[in-house]
Amino acid sequence: MKGLFKPKPRTPVDVVRQTRDLLMFADRMSDTREGKREDKMLELSKNIREMKSILYGNSESEPVSEACAQLTQEFFRENTLRLLIRCLPKLNLETRKDATQVVANLQRQQVHSKLIASDYLEANIDLMDTLISGYENTEMALHYGAMLRECIRHQSVARYVLESAHMKKFFDYIQLPNFDIAADAAATFKELLTRHKSTVAEFLSKNYDWFFEEYNSKLLESTNYITRRQAVKLLGDMLLDRSNSAVMTRYVSSRDNLRILMNLLRESSKSIQIEAFHVFKLFAANQNKPADIVSILVANRSKLLRLFANFKTDKEDEQFEADKAQVVKEIAALEPKERT
C-alpha cells in the first residue's frame, strides 16, 4: 500500500500520457522560454526512463505483464511513436537510448495476444522512411537504426521496406565511412534479407535483375574488404535457404556470377575464400549446369582442383570437407558439353 504515503502513484497509462504531452511540447518547442524548456525536457527524460523501467524492470523488480500491456495499449492508442521519433533528435543521448529501448520492447509486447505495434506501424508505415533516412544523419543513425531493426521484426513492415525505393540506398549505407553506422546498416540489411523467408523469396524473385546486379557490382566486387566479406557471407545465407531455391537456381546458372565467385575464391583472405566456397559449391553441384558454366569449370579444372587440395577451414568442419569432396568429384567428372 505504497499509495498511502505517496500522494499520487502514477499508473503506466499516466506515464504514457504525460510523456505524450511533454513530447507534444517538445515538438513545438521554439516558442517557449529557455528555463521552462529545460525543466520540461528533464521531465520528459524522466518519463521515458520510467517507461523503460516498467517494460524491462529494474534492479529491484521484474516487469509486470499487466503494467506492460497497459503501457503498450496507451502508447499505441494515439500517435506517441510518431512524436517520439520526430522529437528524438531533441533529446539528450541517454534519453535517446532509453527511448530506443522502449520502442524496441514495445514491438514485442502483446495485448490480448495481439501485437498491436504491428497494426500501428502498418497504419503509419511512413515512419519507416524517417527511420531509414536516419542512416544519413551521423548523430541519429544508431538510434533510428536500432528502432528500424526492431520494426522490421513485423513481416508487413519488412515487406514495405524491401519493396520501397529505400532498398537501393542500403548498398551505399553499408559502405559509409563511419564504421559503426555502416555496420548497423549492414545488420539491418541482413535482417531484411534473411528474417521473413517467404517475403524475402518473393522480393528476390520479383527484383532479381536489379538486386543482384547491384549486389554483384557494389558489394561482391567492392574494393572494401569487409564489404566483400559480409556480402559473400550473406549471399551464401540467402542462396542456401531452401525458401530461395528458385533464386538460387537462377543465380548459379549465370557465368558472370560464376566469374565473380571464382575471383572471390582466389582472394588472399581465408574468411572470404571459405564463404565464397559455400556459394561456389552451388554452381558445381547444380545438376543442370548450362554449357557455358560447364566450359568455364572445365577450362579451370586443374586450377580449381589444386586450390581445393590445400583448402581447409581453421576449425574442423565435417560438412565443409564433405562439400569439398563433392565439389571436387563433380568438377573432376565434368565433360565439356557440345554447345548447341
Place this chain on the structure above:
Amino acid sequence: MAAQEEDREARKVQYPLDPSSYQILGEIGVGVSAIVYKALCLPMNSSVVAIKAIDLDQSRADFDNVRREATTMSLLSHPNILNAHCSFLVDRRLWVVMPFMSAGSLQSIITSSFSDGLTESCIAVVLKDILNALSYLHDQGHLHRDIKAGNILIDSNGSVKLADFGVSASIYESNAARGWYTMSSASSLMLTDFTGTPYWMAPEVIHSHNGYGFKADIWSFGITALELAHGRPPLSHLPLSKSLLLKITKRFRFSDYEKHKKDKQKKKKFSKAFKDMVALCLDQDPTKRPTAGKLLKHPFFKNSKGSDFLVKNVLQGLPSVEERFILQSMINKNGHDDEDDDVEDGQNVKHRRISGWNFNEDGFELDPVFPTESKEPSNAKQVRFGGETFIRNKGGESGESSPSSTGHIREENQVDIHGENASVQNRDSNPSSSGKVGAHCEAASVQDRGSEPSGSNPKLSGQIEEDAKVQVGTQCECSSVQDRGVEPGGSNPSSLGQVEVGIDRESMLRNLLLLTKSLDEQKKKVVDLIVLLGGEEVAELSRDDQMVQLIEKLKMDLEFEKKKNFELEMELEFLRLQIHGPPSLETSLQN
C-alpha cells in the same frame, strides 16, 4: 589536462575517417589480432590519440560481434568510460580512434612501479571511479565482462577510465532482434575470450557460459580490488588449471612465481572497511553481492580523495607508456604478452576448469574451490543465477512471442535457450570434468578444501594420483606435465611446445602417452556411465574432450591431406598433359 573535457566534447566533434589524417608515433600495445598505436590527429591541431588497429581477417570473429562492440562503444558517454572518437576501416583493419590515456593501464603501472600494490587511499580513488562507470553501464543494460587492472586506464591528470569493451555485451540487445545471435553463439569475441580472463572470472561464469549477470562484473570488481592491493590478481601464485598456468607463465617469469609465493607470507595490513567491501563483492552467491550503486555507498569510499591524489601518489616519476611498453616487450621477447591487457591475448583463456574461489576475509585472499560432486548444490544455485539475468530471459520470451517472426527463427531461439540450460547442467554433473580438475588439484598439491570428494569415481581419482607421480620433476617440467594431465589429449600442440623445454623428453612423452591412453579409457567409461544413467547429451561433454578429439582428427586430416595432395599433384600432371596448359581464369572467361 584538458583531455577529459576534450573527451566529452568529442561526441560532437567528428574525427577524420581516413588514415592519412593520423600520424602514427609508435606502438604502445600488441595483442594477437590488434595493435595499439600512439598517434597524432593532424587536422585536430595534432592532438594525441590512441588507435587500436584490429585485424579483422585474423580475428575470425563473427562480424555481428564486431558490429555490436562498435555500436555499444559509440553510444556510451560517461567520464569514467573510455569511448571511441570514431572508427573506420583501413583495408582489413578496423581503426578505433580513442583518447590517449597517457599514464596507461593500472596493470602496467603496478608492474613497473608498484609491484606490491597500491595504497588503500589510491585504490579507493580508482575503484570509486570504476564503480561509477559500472553503475552507468549496468543501468544501460550493458555488462563489461572483463574488469581488471589491465582495463583501467589513467590519464596524466589522474582521471580514471574503464576501457576495452571487447567483451561487453548488452542485456537489452541480446534479447532483441538478433534472435539467432544469442550470447551463446557469441562465445568467442575478437580480442578476448568472451567471458573474460580467468583470474577475474566469477564462479557462475566459469560454470556456465551464459548465465552471466551484472553481479559477475561485481565479482571481477572485487578481484580487481585485490589485484590493486596485492599487486597481482589473487591465486596468481597457485598453479591452477591449464589456462591459469599459461597465464602465469606468460605474465610472470617462473622465478617470479616462486618469489610471489614467499611474498605472500608477509601479508600487508588492510583496513576493515576495505576487507569488508571486497568480501561483499566476492560472495559466492551472486544474489548477495551488492549492486554497483550500493557499493558506492560503502564506507570504504566515503573519504575517497580526488584525481589529484593519484597524480601525486601514483603518476609522479612513472616511466611513460612507451617506455614501459618497450621494457615489457624486451622482457617478454619470446612471448606475445602485451604491456597492458588492453589488447588481450585471449587465446589461452579458453579452457577453464576452476570451480571458483572462497574468499578468505582474514587472509584477504581467495582460496580455490575445485568442482567436486559434493559441491554441486551450491553450484547449481549459482547456475540458476543464469536465469536471474532476468531482463534478457524475459525479453527472450517475449521475443519469441512475435507471431510474425518465422517459425524457423523462433525455433532456433528456443534451442539456444535450452542449449544454455543443458550445457549448464552438463557441466555440473559431468564427473569427467570434475575428475580432471580434481587431478589438477592433486597435482598442484592444493587442498581440495571443504568438499569431500564424493568418491563417486574412485577409479578416476586413482588414476589421477598416478598422474601426479608422473609429474615429479623440475618446476617448469611440472607445468608442462600438468598440461598433459588436464588435457588427456596430450597431442595438443601448445603443450608439446612446452614439453620441448623439458629435460628428459622421451621418457616424459612415453609416460604422457600412456597417461593419455588410460585417461581416455577412463573417460570413455564415464561417458558410458552418463549415457547409462540416461543423463545428458554426451556430445556436449566438455570442451577439453572436444579439443582432444579435434586434435586427433586434425592430425588424421593432415595425413589424409598430405596423401591427397600427392595424388592430386599426380592428377594435375596428368591433366596438364591432357589439356595443353591450363588457361588462366581470366582468359578462359573471355571466350
